[in-house]
Amino acid sequence: MAQALLLAASGGVLIGVLLTLFGGGGSVLATPWLMYVIGVGDVHLAIGTSAAAVAVNAATGLAVQARAGRVKWPCAIVFALAGLIGSLTGAHLAKSVDGARLLDWFALAMIVIAVSMIIPRKSEGLPDVHLQPAMVLKLAPVGLVAGFAAGFFGIGGGFLIAPGLMAATGMTLANAAASSLVSVTLFGGATSFSYALDGQVDWGLFGGLVTGGVAGALIAAPLSRRLARRLPLARALFAGLICIVAVYILTR
Numbered sequence: 001m002a003q004a005l006l007l008a009a010s011g012g013v014l015i016g017v018l019l020t021l022f023g024g025g026g027s028v029l030a031t032p033w034l035m036y037v038i039g040v041g042d043v044h045l046a047i048g049t050s051a052a053a054v055a056v057n058a059a060t061g062l063a064v065q066a067r068a069g070r071v072k073w074p075c076a077i078v079f080a081l082a083g084l085i086g087s088l089t090g091a092h093l094a095k096s097v098d099g100a101r102l103l104d105w106f107a108l109a110m111i112v113i114a115v116s117m118i119i120p121r122k123s124e125g126l127p128d129v130h131l132q133p134a135m136v137l138k139l140a141p142v143g144l145v146a147g148f149a150a151g152f153f154g155i156g157g158g159f160l161i162a163p164g165l166m167a168a169t170g171m172t173l174a175n176a177a178a179s180s181l182v183s184v185t186l187f188g189g190a191t192s193f194s195y196a197l198d199g200q201v202d203w204g205l206f207g208g209l210v211t212g213g214v215a216g217a218l219i220a221a222p223l224s225r226r227l228a229r230r231l232p233l234a235r236a237l238f239a240g241l242i243c244i245v246a247v248y249i250l251t252r
Contacts, residue, residue, distance in 0.1 A: 001204070007038045008208025012053070015209070016216020017223075018238065019057065027054045027156045028110050030209060032245050035103075038205065043099035047106075047154030048195025049202045051091075053209035054156045055188030060214065062181035070178035074131035075139060075169050079161070080183040082140040083147025087187040090151025091194035103249060109153045110246035114239040116159040118232075125172035138168035143183065150187035151194070157187055 011033035019027065030050035034040040040049070065071050094102060142164035150157030161180035165171060171179070195201050 004038050005204060005208045008034070008205045009212035009215075011037060012209040012212020012214075013216040013219065014212075015053075016057065016213035017220040019061075019213070019217070027057070027158075028113055028242060029245065030054065031106065031154060032249060034205060036248075040202070040205070042200070043103050043106075044095055044195065044198075044200045045202060047094065047102075048192055048200040049206050050209070051154040051188050051195065052192035052201050052206045053188075053213065054154075055185050055192055056210045057213045057217075058156060058181045058184035058188060060217070062178075062185055065178035065181060068178075070175055071182065072129055072131075072165075072169070072171055072175050072179045073182075075129065075135065075165060075171065076179035076182040078131065078136055079139045079143040079146075079165060079168075079179075080186045082143035083150070083157075083161075083183050084186055084190055086144040086147030086149075087151030087190045088147075088194060090148040091154075091191045092151075094152045094154070095195070095198065095200070106153050107246040107249035109149070109155070110242050110249075113155075113159045114242040114246070116163075117239040117242075118236050125166060125175070126170045127172055127175065129169050129171040129175065131169075135169050139165075142168060146183065147187050147190075150184070151191045154191055154195075156184040158184055 011030065015027060015030055015033070018029070027050070030053060031043075031046045034046040034049060035043070040046045062071070097105075142160070146157045146160040146164055149155070149160060158177075158180050161183045162173070162176040165176040165179055166173065192201055
């Protein structure tokens with residue numbers, strides 16, 4: 001058990017570093033790490049545990065971003081509340097899917113996430129966005145879809161949330177990345193709660209992932225400045241790593 005906790009903490013460090021450096025995508029490695037490195041044999045247990053860790057890590061990041069004033073709360077809350085329904089629905093459906101088939105779909109989702117990471121995104125936008133009634137009609141459906149994906153696969157869903165917020169409101173990339181953490185926290189919490197009701201969260205491994213994630217964030221903070229000029233290349237390499245892991249899962 002001690003070895004498993006140590007491996008969980010090590011995985012948390014890796015995921016924390018990746019999340020801090022790239023702002024997303026790192027959490028999708030949590031489930032494969034639990035299964036293929038630590039040896040968790042139940043797909044649903046791995047997804048439920050990783051979703052809980054994602055929620056806590058996102059909440060930590062949200063506190064930092066909120067203190068900096070980057071979160072557009074009205075837009076973020078509308079998106080998150082719509083997505084909450086989707087995340088609970090997705091988690092409920094995923095628990096009824098055969099583990100092997102769910103793992104294949106998870107691998108395909110990893111490839112989609114990897115592709116989304118290398119798509120260039122414009123950072124220009126409106127820094128003083130205010131929620132308008134027309135925006136709600138755009139935010140709600142996208143939030144529902146993002147929440148469903150997050151709940152079904154036990155991931156943060158940031159690869160859908162940030163672009164969705166930008167498209168629906170016209171906010172900047174910085175504001176969208178910060179505001180997306182509201183949804184990631186809520187979706188991860190709802191998904192893990194659904195799995196926890198069925199006893200499909202390993203709280204010991206969860207603690208290891210979270211502890212390691214905090215350490216990883218601290219380690220990566222000074223590295224992010226050095227990586228700024230080479231971020232596109234680094235992001236592409238990271239996307240390639242995600243694809244390799246996805247192919248490994250599909251060929252198992």
